[in-house]
Amino acid sequence: MNQIIEQLMKHRSIRKFTAEPVSEQMVESIISAGQMASTSSNVQAYSIISISDAQKRAKLMELAGNQAYIAESPVFLVWCADLYRLSEAAALHSRKADQYADSVENLIVATVDTALAAQNAAVAAESLGLGVVFIGGIRNHIDAVAKELQLPELVYPLFGMCIGYPDQEPMLRPRLPLSSVLQHNSYDKQQVTSGIAPYDQASSAYLLARSNGKTSVPWSVQMSKRLNEPVRLHMKSFLQERGFMKR
Ligand SMILES: Cc1cc2nc3c(=O)[nH]c(=O)nc-3n(C[C@H](O)[C@H](O)[C@H](O)COP(=O)(O)O)c2cc1C
Numbered sequence: 001m002n003q004i005i006e007q008l009m010k011h012r013s014i015r016k017f018t019a020e021p022v023s024e025q026m027v028e029s030i031i032s033a034g035q036m037a038s039t040s041s042n043v044q045a046y047s048i049i050s051i052s053d054a055q056k057r058a059k060l061m062e063l064a065g066n067q068a069y070i071a072e073s074p075v076f077l078v079w080c081a082d083l084y085r086l087s088e089a090a091a092l093h094s095r096k097a098d099q100y101a102d103s104v105e106n107l108i109v110a111t112v113d114t115a116l117a118a119q120n121a122a123v124a125a126e127s128l129g130l131g132v133v134f135i136g137g138i139r140n141h142i143d144a145v146a147k148e149l150q151l152p153e154l155v156y157p158l159f160g161m162c163i164g165y166p167d168q169e170p171m172l173r174p175r176l177p178l179s180s181v182l183q184h185n186s187y188d189k190q191q192v193t194s195g196i197a198p199y200d201q202a203s204s205a206y207l208l209a210r211s212n213g214k215t216s217v218p219w220s221v222q223m224s225k226r227l228n229e230p231v232r233l234h235m236k237s238f239l240q241e242r243g244f245m246k247r
Helices: 003-008 024-035 054-063 084-091 104-127 142-148 189-193 196-210 219-227 235-241
Strands: 046-050 075-082 131-135 155-164
Touching (some): 003 104, 024 046, 075 084, 075 104, 104 131
């Protein structure tokens, strides 16, 4: 083990922050560390919008399911997958009409790049004693969020991120057994599914302890609920309207 792995093994999302501010210099270091993540063909297809305006924060909180920590955290970042910059750079040398920015492949590239940079930034923030939580809730009303942030075509808000000094010490959330996730040489369905029952037990015990005995819904029950509900079905048409995913 080393310090980096030890820190990664202690990750837990933080949803309550102290009032202690996070300096602009710290935010810049965190984002710079994010930028050093690997990036597909060096495209660096992301933009990060830091929301300091209180009214805008309140609006985004409302649009993201009224999660209070969006308004309360010292720093709130919106991580956007961004092919606009790329398209403009290419347009300096070739016609826009000839570009493939609208391919599914380029959507994947931009989304992966953004997530890698964000996770690097999250690790950097945690190394400074800060806590973070990602906010997928900003996709609940993604069109309104995009308008609020004046995003151009070929840019979409992938998730938000609250950052600040932790004012809580939540239990670590257990993960699936390693043997169910790590396989060798080929995909083994039996091995993959063998992790479900033991993880149901571990996740129930975790929830029971974290909720002081109020809930213990097993993981597979949560996943069943999740997969049987329509979630954000507006994403396909939103992305196509924004110029993504046309071929
Ligand atoms: C892309 C993404 C979106 C997320 N969106 C939210 C969110 O909207 N609200 C929230 O409270 N947590 C959100 N989370 C945090 C997850 O619930 C959390 O990471 C997961 O349950 C594991 O718990 P842990 O981070 O404490 O280990 C999100 C995490 C990711 C990676």
